[in-house]
Each structure stands twice: as structure tokens, then as C-alpha cells.
Amino acid sequence: MVDWLDIGVIAVLNGLAIGLLLFVVAVGLSLVFGMMDVLNLAHGALFLTGAYVAWSVAGERPTWTGWLVALAVAAVSGALAGGGLSLLTGPLARRSHLAQALLTLGVALVVAQLLSAAFGDDVRGVNPPPGLTGTVAVAGNAYPTYRLALIGLGAGLALATYLVIERTSIGALVRATVADREMVAAVGVDARLIRVGVFAVGSALATTAGVLGSPIYNARPGLDSTILILALVVVVIGGLGSVRGALVAALLIGQIESTGRALLSDLASFLLFGALAIVLALRPRGLFASTIGGRP
Amino acid sequence: MSDVLRCVGVRRAFGALHAVDGVDLAVAQGARHALIGPNGAGKSTLLRLIAGGMRFTGGRIWFDGRDVTGTPEARRAQLGIGQTFQHSSLFRTLTAADNVALAVQRRRGRSWLPVPHRPAWAARVDEMLTLVGIEDRAHHLVETLSYAECRQLEVAVALAAEPRVLLLDEPAAGMSAASTAHLLDLLRGLPADITLIFVEHDLDLVFGLATDVTVLHLGRVLMSGTPADVQASAEVQRAYLGTGRRGDLFGTERTTGGEHVASST
Amino acid sequence: MKRAWDLWLERSGNKLGDYTVTTITADEGETPQTGVPAVQKLLQSDQVDVLVGIVNSSTALGVKNVVNEAKKLLLIANAGANDITGAARSPYIWRTSFSNSQVSAAMGKHLTGSGKTAYAIAPDYAAGTEAIAGFSNAFKAGGGTVLGESKPAFGKTQDYQPLLSRIQASGAQVTFSFFAGAEAVAFVKQYAQFGLSSRIPLYGSAVGVQTTLHYSTELDNPANKEFRSAYQAKYNAAPTVYAVQTWDAANVLSRALRTASGLQGEALAAALGTIGTIDDSPRGAWSFDGQSPKQTFYLRRVEKRGSAFVNVVVKDLGMSTQPS
């Protein structure tokens, strides 16, 4: 008979790895939305760009330096893309969410097509850096060492982001802008600077996560929309603009994606969206909904 | 005269702040009941509690003998509680006539057929606009109306829903003396069967219209009574001005005796 | 697919039977939403006589009505859904490729010889269900026991860890899997990452593992050698199983046209019924059983030859027809 405990430990561990990765992706999306009411559907394409960067820079047999270069290149290209996106969505500030959603969806389609033109349509496998390719015995089952490293790295990134946002003065400025843009502008802070900055950092996090996630997900067309859907679910459940919400929601979705699929495999496909529908039905503004300056 | 509206121990707290702290209020049918008091006394909050725009944290409210404490705002409006807003809230991209038509439509039946012209409604709309004196601006977009005209339109929209109680939140705010006088005539001209409850700082309007006055201070009822009692009460002045001199508050030297009539709850 | 078709026409002087051929191609796209209109265009505006191709199973099933009403022959060169020539059979739709359960049944038959227990896994969509059904029936018929089946969500699963631990926990000695494209790569890679490949051998029709299919570039029969060298010369790439299936479609069509009384659907269908065994096909001799091929399946193992992966033929698993 299937040994539940055995599956449980591995699944929970795996859920942690996936959850932390999702947090790194989702936190940028959540802040961008919380601050500027911009629903950035191109966020998934940024993740995919990161994965392709990892494949092209690190390649099939990456070395440590190859990996670090890949991470750097991804972060820089993410920041640039973020800046570009914030300029693109600038004039739409007054328009409805629909206009922004359609615009960013257009950008996502274009980026995905350019990537598939550049890298072709078949799967580009990326291998973890040397030393992390093997497996480690955990509770009697083999578990890839790379995912353990990912948990460590993901936790580090999550903690760093959390501290920057919650503890530093820059973080306070970001949270203030999320709460009430007009007031921050009235105080004399150049809101445009903040907005480009957050867009750039959020996008850089997404591309970096793309590199980190590539050994698991591999770079392939269609990955962008899968990741986008997951990130959107995390952001909405966590409450828009709330970092704490994104962290909790990401871990929750991580568990649903791993433990949920393992235990209830035939319901697996309903779990994700079922959870979203239930959460939104109960708390229409997400779990940690920060009151966003009374905007509708 | 039966009370058309009664509040008992109405309470509303925002965390530690008790905006409305145990208010008892009785409004007679057909009364012109004014709610006055310094800023932050909880006047507007009380009005919104009566209209249903805000949930109670305590106490009960009866309308026409029915307990409407839990009834949602839209249902209370259907029962006959009309309201105008402090910051005028109209449909700016529609014409004045369209704004009133929405209220008329809610009252006179909601059909699904696209019959463009409804004589019965049209007459009602014109009547309302004429009543408030902006019938020649019927087809102008609300954006093009002056501030005073917007206030008049607010009243027209509220009246079009044929309310039995009309709540007015500072109707004369930001109006010129002439417009205020005009508004006073308008409100005086309203039929007797409509009860008015209004919050207002312009004391000329208050004492020119009110049949009863309730003074609120720091979320509690300081005093309820006829306009004369309120003017005479030193306590009210202290709440407003912090000093005992009666003259500067009410402008003209009242002939009523100087004795202090205190009847606080 | 188009490459093989052009290659055949080039070698036969642009003739099928004794008809000169004008080929009109339409892009089927990924989903039936673009596939069905494309077929409608070919039939209604281009007024073609014969349709060849279609990769996507749901598009193939979707055009059944249109093809029936137009009374034109449709030769399917890939779509593997059983119903195409099974439950939803139409006299005008013949197939030169395979049916999903036929492929996996061959694997089921092969593994039963070893009397092992197995765990079957395939994505949760029509082809996946049919593949598992084909494998399990054949495997149980041969005395094997299937300890468990699981179907991860199609197109939405990237991380197979939950399923891999189920396989490990089930204690099966063999895993049968049916994946295609990106999912195959991800599954096989994670299967190895989780250290299962050493303990539980993986069989199935996925890349990089022991698989069963009705073709391999390494098949040593004269027809295949000639086909492969001609294809390599013209396109500088090894032919895929799609190419072989389209090549055979042209071959079958030209044989049928020699004996058919006309170009209408009924005449061609009747002719197809009478062409008997196709002995000069790169996949080895095969013939129509009903409207789907009865053909030999081969057990293959992936080995690295220089820079490319190649499916070395391990064993000939004999002829098998489309399971009911």
C-alpha cells in the first residue's frame, strides 16, 4: 500500500522548494500591481527569458562561473525589461485594468514568439551546476540535491526581499506608495522613480527565478503562461501589494502543487483554481488585503 | 404625532474612536429635524448609519415602526429613506434629466423593454426639475452645471425617488448667500408629509428651517429641543466656542432670558 | 511531413498512379480551432480531391463531418486516436500511422514475458488514456499485474515529484510511460534526477528510453535504407516517424489511384481496400486491417551515435493489429 508518510515528507519538502521559487516570481508582480495598479501579464515571459538566458549562458554542462554569469545576465536583462515595461505602461496609468491586461498580454505574446524564433520550439534542458546534480536520501527516498539548494537559495532571496521591503527606508517608501500614491507624490518624492525602480527590481527577480527554476522546468514555449497563471494565483490569494501575503500564498500554492497533486492526483487539475475560487469567494480582496488607498 | 424614525443607543466605533457613542434620537413625522454640532461630532456618521451606508457597532434603528438595523442601504431607500451627499455624487457624463430619470425609473417600475420615451416618467422628471428650479438645464451634461445647480439636482434626484424621509448632508456647503436663500425656499416648499433630517453648519439655514434641533458633541447627544431652546442653552455655545458669550455665536442679541437651561441627557 | 511528400513526388515525377499532382498545403496549427477551418478551406474553396496529413487527433475527429459530406478521401498520416478508425469510423478516413493503444499494446505484450509488476503513467488526455488502456489490457492478458495508474494534468504539470514518489512507493518493478514533446523530456529527466532509473527501468514511447514503435531509422531493410539516404541527401536530416507515415500515404495513394475508377471518395476507398500488402515501405511490409495499418512493431533503445540520439532496434515484436 502506498506509504503516506513517505510521500508526505518528500512532497512537503518539494512544496517548499516550489513555493519559495514562486514567491521570488510573485513578489515582483504583487508590488508592481500594488503600487501602480498595473496588471503585468508579461511577468511570465520574463521568467521564460531567464530560463533561456540560463540555457544560452550556462548551457547543457554548466560550470559554477557559467551559472553566476547567467544569474547576473538575467538580473540585468530583467531590470532593463522592467524599466521598458514601466515606460510602456506609463501612459496607461489612467486607463482600466483591461487596457493594461491587454497591453501586457500583447507584450507577453510578442516576447514568447521572439524567444521561440530565436531558440526554436523544442525543449532546452538546463542542468544544475556541478556538485548539485546528484540525489540525497531523505526519509528513505532519493531527493535531488539541486532542489535542496533551491530551498536554501529561495529562502535567502525571500528573506532578503522581505527585509528590504519591511525594514529598510526604501522599503517603507515602496509600501507608502502602495498605500497612497498621491500622498507620496505630494510629499515631494518623484513617484516615477519609485515606479521604474520597483518594476525593474520585480522583473529582475522574475528573470533570476527563471534561471533558478530552469533545471526543474527547462526552457520551453508555453512555460510563460503556466508560470504566469501560478504567479497570478499567488498574488491574488496573498492580497495585492502585500509582500507577507505573497510569501504565505506562495508557500500554500507550493504545497498544493506538490502534496495536493501527490495525495489527490485525480483532482489535481482542479486544486489550483478551486483554491483560488474559494479564497476569493470568502475574502474578495485576498487574504492579506492591504486597503489600497480606498481605490475601487 | 408618531415618530417616523427612532434611534436607540446607536453606536459606531472605528477601533478606539467612538464616532457615534450611544445616540438616542426621535424624529417626528413631517418634522424638519436639524443635526448640528462642531466638526467631528459624528453628525455625518450618524446620517450614514441611518441611511444604511455604514454598519452599526451597536444600538437599533426603527423606521415607520420597522426595525431596519440590519436592512441594507438599497432596501432602506426602497422603504423610503432618501439621501443627498455632502460631496455631490451625480452621474457627470449624463444629462441632468437622465440623473433624475434613474430615480424615477427605480420608483415607477423597472421594465426591460427599450421603449425610449415614457410619457409618465418624462412628466415626473420635468416636475422634479421644475420644483428645484433647473428645468431649463435639463439636457445639459452634469459636467456643465454650476456647483449650486448640482446641489439642486441632488435634491431633485432624491425627491424623484419619492422618499418619506430625506437625509441632507450639509446641503448648503460651499453655497453663496443667494443660493443658500434659494435652497431655503426650496426646502421650505417641500410637502409636509416628507420628513427632513439635515446636517448643516450654516445656522441661518438651520434656524430658518428647523422645527427640531439635536446638538451632537463628541458622538453624544448634547441636547434635543426646539430651535429656541438650543439657542438659549449656554452649554451648546460652550461646545461650539468653548466660551460662554452667546452673542458672537448667534450674531443677534436674543431677548430670551439669560438663565441657563441645561437638559443634557 | 511535407518533406517526405515532396520527396515522393520528386522521385515519382510528380505523379500518383497516372495522375499528375498539384499539392496545396494548409497549416493545421495546434488546436482544432485553426485546424478545422483550414480543412474546410481546402475542401470548399480549393476543391481538392484527396486530403493527406493531420497531426492533431481532435482536429482529425473534428473534420469527420466535413470530410463525410464532401465525400473526399482523407489519409491520416499521424493522428493516433483510436476512434478515428474505430468507434467514429468513416468510410472516407483511412490511416497510415498508428492507433495509440496499438503502440502501447505491443509494449504490454513484450513486458509480460518477464512476469513483472508494472506502474502505468500518461498525461490526462485522450491519447494518454488510450495508451494506458492499450498497455494494461495487453499486460494483464499476458499475466502481468498493473499495480497503479496515474494521469497528471495534460500540459499543466512541470514537476513530477509527487508521481515519482507514488511509483517508488508502489514497489512496481517496471514503469510504462506515454509522453510526448516537452513533457517527455521533463519526465525522463526528473525520473533520472530522483534516482528511479537505476532501480525501476522505464519503458514507454518517450524519447531516450526503451520504446516500442512501428519504425526506426536503423531498420535494415532495402526500402528504409534507400528512403533514409534520399531524405538525408535532400534535407540533411534523419527522417522522423511522421516522414515515414506521409511517405507511405503517398505510396498507398498512388497504388490505389492505379486501380481506382475515379477520384471520388467511394472509388478511392474501395481501391484502398484492394491494394493488399505494401511490401516496399521503409517500416517493413504492412497492410490495412479495416482502415488502420496492421504492422510490425519493434523494441528500440536509445543510444548516442556521435552528436545525435538514435533508436537502435533491439527486437522485432511481430505484427499487431489495432486492438478493439
Place this chain on the structure above:
Amino acid sequence: MSVAMPGKDRSTPTVGPPVAVPYRPTHARLGWRAGVVAAAGVVALAAAPFFLAPYATTTLTRMLVFALLAASLDLLVGIAGLPSLGHAAYFGVGAYAAGWVAAHGTPAAPVPLLIAAAAGALMAAAAGWVAVRSSGVFFLMLTLALAEVIQQLAESWEPVTGGSNGMYGIPAVTAAGEALTNVAYLHWYVLLWFLVGLLVLWSLSASPFGATLRGIRDNEPRMRAIGFPPFRYKLAAFVAAGAVAGLAGGLLAAQQRLVTPADLGFTTSALALLAVVIGGSGTIWGPCLGAALVILVRDSLAPSLGGRGPLVLGLVFIVVVYALPRGIAGLRRSRRERQPLSKAGERDE
């Protein structure tokens, strides 16, 4: 009840007694010019099969089906101000229902369509009851989530929906006993029900119900103060839009005789949304033009670009959002609104 008003002092001197112009709601007035254009459009569509090639007629029919879906979405997005990113779910549910009834019940003409509309309405009622509580982006996300759940249902409920292969081999609709397989008959059948659906949508939008929806869209607190319960009206709009989308789904089943989970999917919803934005939201007829354009891009342009269809669509998305903020219909309307308003006169259509 009229009251004598004491003298009015207002800054604008009025010439003679003010003319009390009888009130007529602005948005419901259909000038005769618009009526003529509409009639001409219908005649052209009806005559299409005579001078268009068969495949072009089929494409036109497909445009009509998609246009009805886009128009029903516009009732939600344009009139009620509810941005739904999952409207294709009710379109698909209607199509599956019509297909199932045609196969197991009776393919006789109106039955599958009415069942489709009912199925669409029912599903919209269930989903709407949950979705309509939230607003703005949360509503957007909730409709997306509900649509994905419905699509997953279609994919895994194999015995009824045919799973991922979709429901194929739907028998042709029969009108008076005769199967409508001829391209022209099918076109007229779809055109007839397209007009019925459009009429329903237009009448809803032009009726007081539509005015209420617009009121709730523009200023919900004020509508609540007047006495309109917003939840009930939004839900009614959601169900009405779901019903017409279901009807459009029924037409899809009749025309394409194949329904796949992709018809319920995110892509279809996004394309319908694009059609609404291109066409100009809030006009019901605008999105129909938008839908025609979207189908043109997807079905005829995309294949000829060698599989780079999505790139074209992506660029169209971006261009439309910037170039046509209020869509094609918006171009016409903004010209009209810039006219100076005559003092007390009628605003001409």
C-alpha cells in the same frame, strides 16, 4: 403636486419663459440614420452567400458566432463595467449542451439553441453568484479562475464532453426535417439567431435595465442611495450575458459541429475581450466589428504568416490599446460629443 416657486435669481438671464423640453433618455434614441445603416448591414449579411465563395461564407458565419460572443461580453464589460476574463466558459458550456442535445435528444432547429442558452445562463448564474461579489481586478481574476475550472471539467468529464478530443460528430441541425449542411442555409440560420441575440442585448442595453447597469458602473454608491441593489443587477447582467454567450455556443456547435476544451479556454476569452476593446466597449454593435477583425487576423492572416500568428495578435493587442482607446465605435462617438450643446435644444443624433 406642484409648488409655486418664489422668484429665481440665477446668473444666466433666460430669454422668455424657460422652455421645459420633454425628457427623452439620450442613449435610447436611435436616430433614423443608425436605423438605415443597421438595415443595410442585415441585408448585406443575408445576401452574402449569393456572391461570396463557399469558404468565405463559412468564415463570415464564424465571424457572426464570435461577434455574438463579443457582443454578449460587451454587455458585461461595456455596460455593466464588469471586466470578465473568462466569458468563453459560458460560450463553451452552451456549445457542449447544444452538441449533446443534438446527438442524444433532437437536432430539430430551435431546441439545441434554447438548451444552449439555458445552459449558459445556468452556469453563469452559479459562477456569477460567486464572482459578482468582488470588483475590479479581483473580479477579473475570479472569472479567469472559474473559467479554468470549467475548462478542466470539460477536459476530464470524458463520457459526456469527449475529453480533450472534444465533442465531435455533432449531427447537423435540422430545420423542418431537412439537415442544414448547405453552407448558405447554415449561414442564414446563424444570421437569424445572431440577430435575435443582438436584439436581446441591444434592447437590454437601451432599456432602463441598461441605464441602471450604467449607473452602477459609473457611481455605485449613488445607485445604492437611490434604492437599486447592485448585487442583484450585476448578477442579472452576468446571467443575461451568459445566456447570450450560451446561445452563441449553440451556434458554434451548429456551424462547426465540433466543440473542444480550447473553445472554453483563456485564449478565446482574451480574443473576445480584444474584440470588445477594438470595437469599442459599451456600444454592443462595436464589438461585432472588432470580432470580425479578430477572426480575420486569426483565421486568414495568421496561417499565411507561417505559424507566427500569435506574434501578429500580440502586436495587434499593443497597437489597439494605444491607437484605439475607445475602439472603432469610439471614433464615431467622440466626434458627436465634441459638438457644443445648444442652450435648450435637442442634441442631434
